[in-house]
Amino acid sequence: MSSRSVYNSWGISDLVGQLREIRHLALENRGRLDPPRLPSRKVLAQILEKVSAVLFPNRLGFPELSNESIDYYVGTTLDDLIRQLGTQIELELAFTKSLNHNSQDNGLSAADILQQFAAQLPTIRRLLDTDLQAAYEGDPAARSSDEVLVCYPGIVAITHHRIAHLLYGLGLPLIARMIAEIAHSATGIDIHPGAQIGDHFFIDHGTGVVIGETAIIGNRVRIYQAVTLGAKRFLKDESGHLLKGNLRHPIVEDDVVIYAGATILGRITIGKGSTIGGNVWLTHSVGPGSHIHQAQVRQEFFDAGGGI
Secondary structure (H helix, E strand, O other): OOHHHHHHHOOHHHHHHHHHHHHHHHHHHOOOOOOOOOOOHHHHHHHHHHHHHHHOHHHHHOOOOOOOOHHHHHHHHHHHHHHHHHHHHHHHHHHHHHOOOHHHOOOOOHHHHHHHHHHOHHHHHHHHHHHHHHHHHHOOOOOOHHHHHHHOHHHHHHHHHHHHHHHHHOOOHHHHHHHHHHHHHHHOOEEOOOOEEOOOOEEOOOOOOEEOOOOEEOOOOEEOOOOEEEOOOOOEOOOOOEOOOOOOOOEEOOOOEEOOOOEEEOOOEEOOOOEEOOOOEEOOOEOOOOEEOOOOOOOOOOOOOOOO
16 A cells, blocks of 8 residues: 555545644634744753763763863864754744743843853852762762762752753743753653752652752752652732742752652741651741651550450
8 A cells, every 4th residue: 555545544634634723723822823933852952961971071971082182072062062052042032032021031142141151061060069979978879979970860850950040040941941851851850940959969869859940959958759849839810820930939958858758838948957857748947957757656556446
């Protein structure tokens, strides 16, 4: 059977027409004439690989690089990723302009953003070195910081986050969110790019961790899998629409440990040096040095069915 006969037997032409009508109707409902041109998730994934290689060329780039060739490799890779990123930035800026999101327009051109982004790469590398140190020192199973870098999902997530957070602050929330979702898909760790995270940050194991947009995390904080730093409620305006941008996520001060399964909700503060036990549900602030655990399970024994 020819490809054309298969095409016709499945009613492909009719399906194409129906899908076209749905697309056009969706555009009309949004007051648009043409579909938007958005940044590419596939291209951003390539850019992230190149940024990682620039930051850690021997371990995340090419291990066979020599001392004589490493700077050349970093330079050419950096030049390539900047060109690619510039195109993606221009796409987001054009998309934002088409939506008239004036509140998100910081007046920076793509060239300005690229310059500021590139200038901050050494700062990101220094921060990531502290994260690697925290992971190595905080996990007895880690045999080296190199193992941590190439194996630990928490390091992948925080690397992506530090890049995304920088771009978020430069007025690129869409690209930043796409980068965050690339990390989320790869690691199961969901960190909104707006979250502020200090140095020496360590997520152990990591699967199921959620950190909201307005969360603030201090220095030397360690959290485990399935921890949520979320919002307690979503405020609405008089028309019933969700209010955007309000401070709704926790503040976690320095030297806090949050164990697996803990859920911390609302704009509350976890004081410096506190420990939050596993599976704790917390919606109020706690002072420095607090130790919060689940209530102890009460055990009673009944003879011959007594008390039942």
